[in-house]
Amino acid sequence: MSLLLFILLELVLRFSSISGSVSSSNELKPRKLAGGDPLCPLDFDKLREMVKKSSSGLEFLDVPTECHSFLDSIRIVRSEYLRSTGFFTIPPNASEACWHSFQILVNEYLTVFDVRSNCDVQTGWISDSCINISTRAEFEALIPESELQEVKRSCNQSLGGSSACEPCVASLSSIQEAYFRGPEIGNVSDCAAYPFMYAAAFVNQFGPTDFGTAKCLFSLNLTLAVKNINKHDVVVRGIVTGCILGFLGAVPVVWFLWRWHKRRRKKKEALAKIATRSALRLGLIGESTTLVKFTIEELKEAARNFSRENLIGLGGYGNVYRGVLADGSEVALKRFKNCSASGDADFKHEVEVIASVRHVNLVALRGYCTATVPLEGHQRIIVCDLMHNGSLHDHLFGSGTEKLSWPIRRKIALGTAHGLAYLHNGAQPAIIHRDVKASNILLDETFEPKLADFGLAKFTPDGLSHLSTRVAGTLGYVAPEYALYGQLTERSDVYSFGVVLLELLSGKKAVIAVDNGKASLLTDWAWSLVREGRALDVIEEGMPELGPPELMEKYVLVSVLSAHPLLHARPTMEQIAMLFETDLAMVPSIPDFPLSILTKADDIERSVTCTGSGSTLSSINQQPFYFTSSHSVLDHEEDEEISLVNGVLKDLL
Structure with a gap:
């Protein structure tokens, strides 16, 4: 009897210990x-x-x-x-x-x-x-x-x-x-x-x-116990499942056919409603942006029927016209070439994404137009603010223009760095410009730089993607790993920025034609001077209002480092912007024996694949790369320069 009482007492104590947990309080x-x-x-x-x-x-x-x-x-x-x-x-x-x-x-x-x-x-x-x-x-x-x-x-x-x-x-x-x-x-x-x-x-x-x-x-490896299902639950579930299956089996086939036809009709109605809503949404592009969908008639009137007098630039993707809207504001209209209506939905979506990217150093989109015009075919046009000071290319290489002073050049360099850094790190999703060049850096009345054409390079003729079998880019600005193998990262933009910065500092073009009929790259010329300790010789002669020598030398070294052929040797745009924001003469170190784009392809390939070179967004089949002109300004010398570099690349590959 005492043993039985002891067992009962033990069970009571066990039960009380299980149910007596106390919750924590503040x-x-x-x-x-x-x-x-x-x-x-x-x-x-x-x-x-x-x-x-x-x-x-x-x-x-x-x-x-x-x-x-x-x-x-x-x-x-x-x-x-x-x-x-x-x-x-x-x-x-x-x-x-x-x-x-x-x-x-x-x-x-x-x-x-x-x-x-x-x-x-x-x-x-x-x-x-x-x-x-x-x-x-x-x-x-x-x-x-x-x-x-x-x-x-x-x-x-x-x-x-x-x-x-x-x-x-x-x-x-x-x-x-x-x-x-x-x-x-x-x-x-x-x-x-x-x-x-x-x-x-x-x-x-x-x-x-x-x-x-x-x-x-x-490191306490506990797993939740799975509760056992007793036989009664199995029987109940089996009965319920059997009843449901029996009921479904008893429903006449005619009822199923009727339901099938009803669902099909509702699905068609739903798809029609979705298509209508999508059309309305794309027609009034987003309440989140200030984009306007212009009619083709409005833009023809603004640009005087796209007359030659209003033409201000030519490019690989389309022509640029000056226009005046009905409210009197001046705009630039970019009219894309060889378009088809099949890609309009993607075009409108990309335009909305680009319009949502706002920064003081990025050209703001004001609107767009898609239309099919008899005899002229399908039209895609984007409308941007007009930059009255034109492009950086105009001021560096245009005839009869005054040379830019050091303070203005420094302002342009810093603003462009901020714009690219925002595209790489501030925009969601991140945007790789892919076509950074002097003619895509526009200047407002105060010479504040504004990057143009970011995100639009993918709208190439016939709807080809920018990451296609033919690498897009402009002569002299394309990074070696992108030109030869199509491997694209944010540091491909850094390379292009380095070339533009060298143009800005030296007043020379990215590709130089020499007397022996071969092409010479601006980056190679600048490297040779830096290696000899003559970095200041890169600065353009006759520049008005020079800056402190140590500061100008820092800009030269940053440009050379940014345009380094080895991808992993280049800094990020954020790092470049931070270097520019200080007046301290902090000189970055440049790796020894820099490669040129005209070196052996094996060396460049090793540079692309080495550890720490950054993530690759796309890879295409390796094949000879030939440059095509995509300047947004008229340049009669470029065809000759293209032939020179293509000849060199043919010999290389």
């Missing part, structure tokens, strides 16, 4: 624990619930493994305590009580295992602080905000899978290595676990007791 109060000591503030019931929900439970493997598991499980409870109170450590006088409470939990599964003696852990391990860090505020004051943001970015998600866990652990390990190099995991202090306890408490949205968080941050 201020954790001392609780009466199983050991009879009210001083321990750690809630081991949360750990007890995790173990009970697990299908694996606690099974003895070996002493080292069990010690690691027990200490990691204590860190989970301490992380919960940190989450509730903001303290990493408990009061020192509570250490003994908390070890006693944890020992009771362990003995529920391993009756003869003593944690402190077997794991050689001192009593103060659970309460001693690490490098005098004991609160959340002290931890966050120690770690730079940028590193905390990286932890939030990588750890605030479900950490059950390895793809999510690995970057989180990497960022926390980096903090641990840099700031918590105190005693390692052992019997004295718990420094190494501080970043992980912090992330589980305040960064991860699921908290320390989430099974995925516990596995990732504390």
Whole structure:
């Protein structure tokens, strides 16, 4: 009889321990624990619930493994305590009580295992602080905000899978290595676990007791137990499923046919509504932009029927006309060549995306037009603000123009760098210009530069993509890895910018025709001067109002580095803008033995594929590359220059 009473009492105690877990509050109060000591503030019931929900439970493997598991499980409870109170450590006088409470939990599964003696852990391990860090505020004051943001970015998600866990652990390990190099995991202090306890408490949205968080941050591998389905549930589900199948089988075939015809009719109606809404949306392009859809009649009137008197530029993709709208504002109209109506939807979408990219150094789109005109074919036209100072190409190479002063050249260089940096890093998605050149840098009344034609190079004749079997670009500006192999990154724009900057500083064109009938690149000429220590000889003679020699030399070196044939040697546009924004003569180092575009193809290919060269957006079949003119201004010398470079490339390949 006494044995029966003892068994009943044991069952009651077990049941009460399962159902008696206490939820944490903002201020954790001392609780009466199983050991009879009210001083321990750690809630081991949360750990007890995790173990009970697990299908694996606690099974003895070996002493080292069990010690690691027990200490990691204590860190989970301490992380919960940190989450509730903001303290990493408990009061020192509570250490003994908390070890006693944890020992009771362990003995529920391993009756003869003593944690402190077997794991050689001192009593103060659970309460001693690490490098005098004991609160959340002290931890966050120690770690730079940028590193905390990286932890939030990588750890605030479900950490059950390895793809999510690995970057989180990497960022926390980096903090641990840099700031918590105190005693390692052992019997004295718990420094190494501080970043992980912090992330589980305040960064991860699921908290320390989430099974995925516990596995990732504390190496505690618990899996949720799958509830068994009893026979009664199986029978009920089988009956319900059988009834449903029987009912469906009893429905007449005619009813199915009727439903099929009804659905087909509704689908057609829905598609018609979607098409109507899409047409309306594209016709009034977005409330998020100020774009206007002009009629072809409005633009013909603005540009005097696209007369030759209004023609201000020719390009590979289309011609540019000056126009005056009905409200009196002056605009530039770019009229694309060889278009078809089949690509209008994509064209309108791209125009909307480009119009949403706003920056002081980017030309703003005002509107567009798509129309089919008898005898003239399908028309696609974009409308932009007219830049009264023309293009940089006009001022550098136009006849009868005054030479630009150093302050204006510096302003143009800095503004262009800011515009490209915004396209690469500020726009969403990022945009690679692909055709940076002097004629695509327009100047307003104050000589503020504005990049034109960004994002529009893909609208080539016959709808060919810019990343096609024929590389798009302009003579002398195309990066070697893009010209020869079609491999395109943001640093392809950096190369083109470097060439434009050399033109701006020297007043010379990107490709120079020499007396022996061969082509010479401006980049090669500039490199030869820099290697000889004559960087200032690159500056154009007769430039009015020169700048400080050390500052001009810095601009020359940045231009040479930007136009380096090795892709990974070039800086980013953000780095270039930062160099330009300071008057300090910070001179970047240029790698030895720079390659030319006229070097061996094998050397350039090794440069493209080397580690750290940047991600490649596209790859095309390797084939000889021939330049085609896409200048947006009239230039009668360019055909001769194209023939010279094409001849060199034929000999090379």
